Amino acid sequence: MIVPLYFTFDPSGFVQAMEPMTAHRLGYTVEAWIGKLGLALFHAEDREQFLQLLAGETQQATEGGIVRLMTRDRQVLPVRLRCHTMQGMDGNKMLMGIATPLSDAELSAATRKQFPPIDWRIYQAIVERLPDSAVLLFDTSLRYVLVGGNAVAETGFTNAELQGQTLWQVFPNTTCEQLEPFYRAVLAGHEDGLEVTYSDRHYRLRGLPIRDEQGQVTAGMVTSQDITSLRRIEQILQYQAETERRHRLVAQTSAEFSRHIRHSLDLEEILETAVTQVQHMLEADRVLIYRLDENNAGKVITESVCDPSFRVSNQLGVAHIFPENCRQLYQQGGAKAVNDTHEEFTDDCSNCGLSFGARAKLIVPILSQEQLWGLLIAHQCTYPRIWQSWEVDLMSQLAGQLEIAVHQSSLYQQVQRLNTDLEQKIQIRTQQLQQANDFEATLKRITDKVRDSLDEDQILQAAVQEVAIILRVMGCNAAIYDTEAGTSTVRYEYTKSALPYQGRVVRLNAFSEAYDQLLLGRTIQFCSLIPNPIRGLVATLAVPILDEKGVLGDLWLVNHKDYKFTEQDIRLVEQVANQCAIAIRQARLYAASMSQVRELEKVNRLKDDFLSTVSHELRTPMSNVKMAIQMLEIALKSTNNADNNPNRLDRYIKILTEESQREINLINDLLDLSRLDSGAETLTLSSFQFNEWLPTRIHAFEEQAATHHQILQFDYSPGLPPINTDRAKLDRILTELITNAFKYTPTQERITITVRALPEHGEATALQIRITNTGVEISPEEQAKVFEKFYRIPNNDPWQHGGTGLGLALVKELAQHLGGSLILTSRDQKTCFTVELPLQPWDIDPENSTASLPLRFEAAGEASSSPPGL
Structure with a gap:
């Protein structure tokens, strides 16, 4: 299958596009031909036909035109060429060629053509077609044989004058030094390009070797195009790009420095970073920061240099007098650039340390809260320098960032001082608190x-x-x-x-x-x-x-x-x-x-000994008195005198009997209390049925209740458990409490004796005896005293029985001795004494007569563990 070849030329004959298959078929790459003169693609005898196509003589597509293309290895490729004009993207006329390889029959006729000698007329036509470019054809001796185009404007010679002139006769030596290697390369068969500057203008050269019929290079052709305007446009674009790059660089540097400031509060580190960045960006010999104080003194505090020989380390920290006029100059915030200190007159206070032998310098003030804090200075030490506007902008922007850093550092130092003061105060306060706590x-x-x-x-x-x-x-x-x-x-x-x-x-x-x-x-x-x-x-x-x-x-x-x-x-x-x-x-x-306690104990012992002795001593005579009264009563009744006045005699004897019995009871109570207090009283335990024993004891009080028109009631459960206790002492407790109730109960009032078992965990463990009488109430003040020895409630005995005041005191001691408790409640014209006794003797402490259930008082429905008011 025959594949056509495609390529496109501009009006001057330079290749603008080529199909990759076409380039491959001819032994080239596409890049090798783009921008090159396409005339070399054709056989020498067929180049005139190509020039006619360029001249526009063939307006329609040609049919059947046979031309010969030359491959890279100098082989002839006969093709049928069809060309037609077209409009390029820039609006200019373009020529597209479609070359179809010949068939075998056509190929035999085409190969019979011979290579003719070089026809310079063909090249003369090319020269005339390129009026905008200079075209120079030269032989192997670098002598111009054909000149055309605008060579006159570029070389200063006419075309006729250039004919026969050598390269060295036309151009100066400096230009020849560039052109000669280029010409030689063209004569060596290389298609090359070169850009040269001549008479302040820029030219682009393209070289094309010219071969004879044997393929040997016998001459060379160079086309020259003035690209001065293009270069100027490129320079402008390059300058704009460089300016834009520098602006971006300034903005980027400023942004990076700003981020560094935000992430660092160390002013010394920030200043060192600033001078390092400025020195690197400006490629200056030395950049330093000059610090000013309130006393018009200044000193270098940090620097960055490109060479150690430019350091001013001996000036770091050394104070200089900074004139007031210089302070006023930089206080206004303007930057100052000196391109050459040897030629420019300045009043910028060089004596105060701002030059340090620099040849050029750029100074930008650093303000803090509208006051001159210092100067950012760039030095060029060895030669003058023209400071660019972007360099001043960079310095100014960094100086502005330094103003923020200085203010930020000042605030940070204030905060640090405040924090230090606060920490010291907290530490002192903590120490004080710790000392106070330790104290x-x-x-x-x-x-x-x-x-x-x-x-x-x-x-x-x-x-x-x-x-x-x-x-x-x-x-x-x-x-x-x-x-x-x-x-x-x-x-x-x-x-x-x-x-x-x-x-x-x-x-x-x-x-x-x-x-x-x-x-x-x-x-x-x-x-x-x-x-x-x-x-x-x-x-x-x-x-x-x-x-x-x-x-x-x-x-x-x-x-x-x-x-x-x-x-x-x-x-x-x-x-x-x-x-x-x-x-x-x-x-x-x-x-x-x-x-005092020892003295009181001694007195108490003496009192107890006295009471015990007196009681014993009184008990014997009173027993004898009682016996004598009984004998006297018998003797008197046996005599006649008893019949003379029997009522009087009986009354006297009754009085003697009752009073003697009263004294005996008093003495017995005193002796019992003394033994209970001293712990000498012993228990005689026995087990008995309480509900069988109690009625026989209450029967003796029924006659007394009838005599005083009082109501006596007895209430107990039939199934009371047996109790193991001292029966005599229990009898004494009940007798005293019932007697006390009869003593203080008015006529027609009620005396109730209630007995019940107290369960604990479902099993009876104690016995409760309640003796309640109505019609009488003991005040809270009196309740705390009724158990005291020899105390009697005043004006509360309707029957005038009298008493020694030892009964309730003895009951309290006996109840505790039996391991029980005694509760007194009195309110709403009711008085109740409640005795609680354990059923078993192991609840009683035999070593100590103190009860395991303490004595309690209850007034107005509330119980307390000690008498009110004590």
Whole structure:
């Protein structure tokens, strides 16, 4: 299959496009032919036909035109060429060629054509077709044989003058040095290009070797195109691109520096970064920051150099006098650029250290809160320099960023100072709180130790030892005053020295300067003037131990002579002294009260012994009196005198009998109470059925109830469990309580005896006996006293029975002795005594007559564990 070849030419004959298959078929690449003169593609005899196509003589597509294309290896490729004109993208005329390889029959006729010699007329036609370019054809001796186009304008010679001239005769040596290698390369068969500058204009050269019929290069053709305007456009575009790049670079550098400022609060680091970036961006020899203060003094604080020889390290930190006119100049915020310090007159204060031998310099002020803080300076040290506007912009923007950094650093330093002050205050406050806590803990520990004892020596020992250890002093002692004798005795001492003072007695008037102040309750602190033989000179703190009644003694603390007792030390010792005063006063009160207690115990024992002795001594005579009364009654009844006045005699005898029995009962009660109080009373336990035993005891009171028109009721459960207790003492409790109820119950009122078992965990463990009488109420004040010995409720006995006031006191003791409890409630004209007794004897403490269930009182429906008001 025959594949056509495609290529496109511009009106000058230069190849603008080529099908890749076409280029491959001809042995080239597409890039090798783009922009090259297409004439070399054709056989020498067929080039005129191609020129005619370029001249536009063939307006329609040619049919059947046979031309010969030349491959890279100099092979002939006969093709049938069809060409037609077309409009390019730029609007210019373009020529498209479609070359179809010949068939075998056509190929044999075409190959019979011979290569003719070079026809210079063909090239003359090309030259005439290129009026906008200079075309120069030269032979192997670099002599121009054909000139055309605008060569006259470019070389300054006419075309006729250029004919026969050599390269060296036309161009100066500098240009020939560039052109000669290029011409030689063309003659060597290379199609090459070159750009040269001649007479301040730029030209683009294209070289094409010209071959003879044998394919040998016999001449070369160079086309020259003036590209000065193009280069100027390129320079403008390049300048614009460079300007845009520099602006982007300035903005990027400013942004990066701004981010660095936001992420760093170290001003020194920020300044070092600034001078480093500026020196790198401007490629300056030296960039530094010059710091100004309020006293018109300036100094270099940081720098960045491209070479160590440009450093001004010997000037870092050295202050210079900065004139006021320079301050005013830069205070306005304007930048100053000096391109050459040798030629430009300046009044920029070179003597104050802003030049340091620089040849060119750029200075930008750094402001802080509208005040001149310093200068950002760039130096070119070895040669002058024209500072560009973008460089000034870069310096100005960085100076603005430095203004922010300086202000930010100033604020940060203020915050740091405030934080430091706050931290110091917090630390001081924390230390104070810790010291206060330690003080309170120490004081509490010392107070607890002091209060734990009621012995004066132990109190003083604990206080002295704790204070000496806490305050780390050389020694501490406590003394007690005897104001009547005028002496102070050291009762306890804690010391690290070998000179003890414990037990030493000092007269108060022997050191009146100190003791006069102490006796007035004042704390004193002083240093000794006369050195002690062992301790030497010491610092002393003396604190009085005093309370509202006066000074009891003192606490003395000594330490080395350079020590000063702080306010906290003094306050601690004073508080300890106050606690010692309280503890000593309590100890003394305790000792006095214990002495009184011992005296009272002694008196109580004497009273008990007296009562017991008197009771025993009275009991025998009263028994004899009772017996004598009985014998007298018998004797009188046996005599006649008994019939004379029997009523009077019976009344007298009855009186004697009742009073003697009353005295005997009183003596028996006293003896029972005495034995119960002393724990000498024993229990005689027996088990019996309470519901069978109780009715026989109540039967004796039924007649008395009828006599006084009182209502007696008895209520108990039939299935009461048996009780194991002292029957005689239980009988005494019931008798006293029932007698007491009859005694205080008015006529027509009710006396109720209720008995029930008290269960615990589903099993009866105690027995409850309630004796309630109505029509009478005991006030709360009286309820607390009815169990006291010899106490009788005033004006509450409607029957005037009287009594000794020992009955209820004896009942209380007996109930406790049996391990029970006694409850009194009185309200709403009802009075109730409730006795609770355990069913088994193991609830009773045989070693102590104290009941396991305590005595209780209940008033207005509320129970309490102790009598109200006591």
